Amino acid sequence: MQEKIKEIADRVHELRELSDFTVKDMAEYLKVSDETYGRYEDGTEDIPASILFEIAHKLRVDMATLLTGEEPRMNIFTVTRDGKGVNVERRKQYKYQNLAEKFIHKKAEFFVVTVEPKPYGTKPETNSHPGQEFNYVLEGSLKVYIHNNELILNEGDSIYFDSTYEHAMEALEGKSAKFLAVIM
Incomplete structure (x- = not known):
């Protein structure tokens, strides 16, 4: 699990930098301290799903991009079979x-x-x-x-x-x- 947390944190860090937002910008947007946000990005603190959703919104990417590193492609519908999410x-x-x-x-x-x-x-x-x-x-x-x-x-x-x-x-x-x- 720690490896997955680090992968997500690295994607968040990279996308934030590409979007020209500072750590302070993100922390203020999320209403968390700069220190807490820093721990999210360095992978030492797990990012709650709800916060990850807000990060994706701010960075204008889909949450799936942060979770998997892959860009979603479906725009009319998507089906998720039982147990396959x-x-x-x-x-x-x-x-x-x-x-x-x-x-x-x-x-x-x-x-x-x-x-x-x-x-x-x-x-x-x-x-x-x-x-x-x-x-x-x-x-x-x-x-x-x-x-x-x-x-x-x-x-x-x-x-x-x-x-x-x-x-x-x-x-x-x-x-x-x-x-x-x-x-x-």
Whole structure:
């Protein structure tokens, strides 16, 4: 996984320089410190998927370009077969599978996210990012932490929220949970 993080970081660094943006420009745009952004680019800190989405937007490239190094080509439709989405190792507590990486100029990113259960009493790490997010529970149950609230979502439930607020998801009942995440 560390090698993949470094490859993505190198692509972000190269594209930022080619786009004539400074580290400070990017950090301000992403609302993170210069130091945090620097760690993203040198590969010492994993870039959250939501931040990567914003970086792609700022650099005017598709997120798939940052993830895979390949430019998406589909502009009318793209099909992703069951289990065949590109696996994205973004945060240790979640497993992401990108569902539309081949479509160019997307207005949102689509993932199936798997959350594994944690030991009892372990609260998940929260994150925040620019934009909005929609999550629809496909399997299992989730506890969603968002802005001092804790909500339980079961299969078929959904939540739409301002993702600039700290949030996290936790699998319940000792079983993994899956949800469709749309990041805009």
